[in-house]
Amino acid sequence: MKSMRNILIILALILLLPMTARAEKAKKTVLYINSYHHGYRWSDAILEGIRSVFDDCDFKIDLQVEYMDTKRFSYEEVADMLLRLYREKYRNEDFDIVMVSDNDAFRFAMEHRDTLFPGVPLVFCGVNDFDEKALNSGNITGVIENFDLGQTLDVALKLHPDKRRMVVVGDDSTAAVAIRHQVEAKVPEYKGRLTVEYWTHLTLQQVLDRLQTLDQDTFLFFIPFYQVIGGRYYTAEEVMEAIYERSTVPIYTAWEFLLGHGALGGGLISGFMNGEKGAEMALRILKGDKADSIPVYRKPIGNYEFDYNVLSRLNIHEKQLPPGSRIINAPDPFYELPKELFWTIIISLVILVVVMFFLTVTMIERRKVERKIKDQLAFQETLMDTVPHLVSWKDVNGRYLGINRPYAEFFGYEDPHKVVGKSAREVMRDRNHVEWAVEADRAVISQRDVFRKVRRKLPDADGSMAWLEINKVPIRDQAGNVVGVLSTAENVTKELNLEKQLLQSQKLEAIGTLAGGIAHDFNNILTSIINSTELAVGDVDPDSVTANDMRRVLKAARRGGRVVKQILAFSRPSTEGFTSTDVGAVVSEVLGLLEASMPGNIKVRSTIAGGLARVQADPTQLHQVVMNLCTNAFHALRETGGTIGMRVDQALLDDEAAGMLGLIPGDYVRLSIEDDGPGIPQDIVDKIFDPFFSTKDKTEGTGLGLAVVHGIVRSHRGGLRVLGREGGGTVFEVYLPRGDEAEEEHGGNGPKGRRGWAHILFVEDDEDQLLTTPRLLENMGYRVTALREPEEALIRAKATPRLFDLLITDYDMPGMSGAQLARQVSEFLPDLPVILVSGREDAATAASHLPNVRQVVIKPYDKDYLSGAIESVLEVE
DSSP states (O other): OHHHHHHHHHHHHHHHHHHHHHHTOEEEEEEEEESSOTTOHHHHHHHHHHHHHHTTSSEEEEEEEEEOOTTTSOHHHHHHHHHHHHHHHTTTOOOSEEEEEHHHHHHHHHHHHHHHSTTOOEEEEEEOSOOGGGGGGOSEEEEEOOOOHHHHHHHHHHHOTTOOEEEEEOOOSHHHHHHHHHHHHHGGGGTTTOEEEEEOSOOHHHHHHHHTTOOTTEEEEEOOOOEEETTEEEOHHHHHHHHHHHOOSOEEESBGGGBTTTBOEEEEEOHHHHHHHHHHHHHHHHTTOOGGGSOOBOSOOEEEEEEHHHHHHTTOOGGGSOTTOEEESOOOOOOOOOHHHHHHHHHHHHHHHHHHHHHHHHHHHHHHHHHHHHHHHHHHHHHHHHSSSEEEEEETTSOEEEEOHHHHHHTTOSOGGGGTTOOHHHHOOOHHHHHHHHHHHHHHHHHOOOEEEEEEEEEOTTSOEEEEEEEEEEEEOTTSOEEEEEEEEEEOHHHHHHHHHHHHHHHHHHHHHHHHHHHHHHHHHHHHHHHHHHHHHHTSOTTSHHHHHHHHHHHHHHHHHHHHHHHHHTTSOOOTTOEEEOHHHHHHHHHHHHHHHSOTTEEEEEEEOSSOOOEEEOHHHHHHHHHHHHHHHHHHHTTTOEEEEEEEEEEEEOHHHHHHHTOOSEEEEEEEEEEOSSOOOGGGGGGTTSTTOOSSOTTTOOSOHHHHHHHHHHHTTOEEEEEEOTTSOEEEEEEEEOOOHHHHHHTTOOOOOOOSOOEEEEEOOOHHHHHHHHHHHHHTTOEEEEESOHHHHHHHHHHSTTTOSEEEEESSOSSSOHHHHHHHHHHHOTTOOEEEEESSTTHHHHHTTOTTEEEEEESSOOHHHHHHHHHHHHHHO
């Protein structure tokens, strides 16, 4: 019993030895670049020959195959695209050998080997008309596609002694041109016996037409001929079959794969044998030989081969062929079996049937078990694929054991099974995420850590950035040992975008609420300042220093009022105050302010093009845009110094450029402001126009500057973009549409009315304006009755209905608003015009349904603005 056990152990070891040997095979990676396409029998035969050698060698060969498809597309059309593809595809791949077949792949490898796979040995096969200079690049060897044309010509002249002319039929592809050179080199040896004509620039139809008039002293020599007819690709075999149907003369060739399609035959070279020879050279290199030490194989590789059907058609007997010729399509000979052999076969078949019966029973039982297992696996796979999350599981070495379909689709794999056995570095393109994932997997396996809801940003298969919320937990076997890692990920990109949009909306709403809240009170203050200053200016010498100071106060107060509108501009854009504006003049004004305030280490330069078109814009808002952008540039340069450049010119935006800016194509005035500072980090570029976003200290910025710029530009129907500057720095470009010339010519021609004849009822609850505005109106020549309480104004208007020609009332008043006052006045004085005054722009909405409110004046206002409003109302009356 013990000896039997020892025998069984020895037998098991003997059986395991081959498996151990196979497991210990060293892995080698080989890239094979095919000039043509899968299905082209010549190059397919080469690949079969290569595989036959690699499948039975001492290495585990990972053979990666690429097709250039230059039979259907010219080399020049695909070379650059393939270079970009291979450079991206194999940038992290290290090959032990690169093999190429046929001329186009060889040419591509020679031109780009230093870029794609530097230092990697190159083995070629199937190359015609080989240029010996190619060996000068070193680390190269291979098999030249030499065919012995002399063998074929000798056979043709022997079988057809009446033939005096050979027509070479082919195309002008790279390989065909090389083959023609080989033919031309051999033909002089048959001078006087044979003339040669080349049909290498003809379409298939032209070749077929010429066959009709071909003399009978001619035979054809066919080079692999590839044609596109009516949008359909015709293979070399199909082309030869078409020629064979029309031809009355013999057709010879030198390629084995064309036999059986109309060629009589000849000395044929074998693609399979070419591939075998190239693979044998590659194995020598993998075993340590230098490529340059292996001589290039130059002899023809093939045999005499002929087609029985064509021989019969031309009445050629097999005895006339060279000895050892191989004949295809020959009828099988009939053999009569001896009785002893017959019964031996019958008995063997019976035994085989019995064995097969027992094997079938065993296989049926086994398949039942397998079916149950497959059903369970199919259910699990279906369950995984229906889960919307990205699910993957790996072994302890970081190799994928499986993924579900959402995971495969995210990373661009049609078949989830293609990922099995690969590492994260082979599946994912984002290097940073790969490093994180590898470290996380190691932590899960070694430290039993669990990762929950870790958010990571990485590109999907289309290159679009997505946010994933990732979980990682260990996979344990029945003994509790960690055998892998299970990862799940939820794509939360949409949720984060919605969250970002909500935050943006809340910011804008907060700013709108804040701006609306301060606008009324602040505009009341500015109105009092403006009106009091205008009154004071009239009381002093116009040429005195005091008058100049007061005029500056007026200018500052008016600008302050416009600043309030600017704060509202990016949340509630308005076209109020738009006029025909010279952008160059605005930039010049800002330039004057900057040159006086910039430190010595910052230079300001400007270029303003001549003949600029004017734009419809608010000059003050444009002034704010330029100041805000220049202030940002100053903050970027204040520590290191540098240059701020301003340029104003005209630009013509085409469909593509306008589409990127969200504009319509056409002429625009372009304002560019750039600096040579450190630039804006890429991770915050999409946030710089958000309200309250700032990289400055809290004491230096509010985060509203660029948000205001964005809102102003959009309210002017313009575009804004930020670019990185070559050499460092940032460029902001503002595009404003050209203004309408009709608006430029007629803008500002308001109504001119008479003044000084009207009696105005003025109602205002603010004490300062109640004291200043009536004096302004009286200085204009109007009679004024000023009241604080709207109820008192109602009583006075009812008591003296014909006394007042105009009612000017504030909108925001305690007890009764200006709109309510106007409504009640219209009940007994419907023809009395009303001007509604407010520090809020929404007063216009409140007054839109009141027919007696002829104008809404937004604070702060000055004497001229108020006078124009009154005159326009009274003029209409």
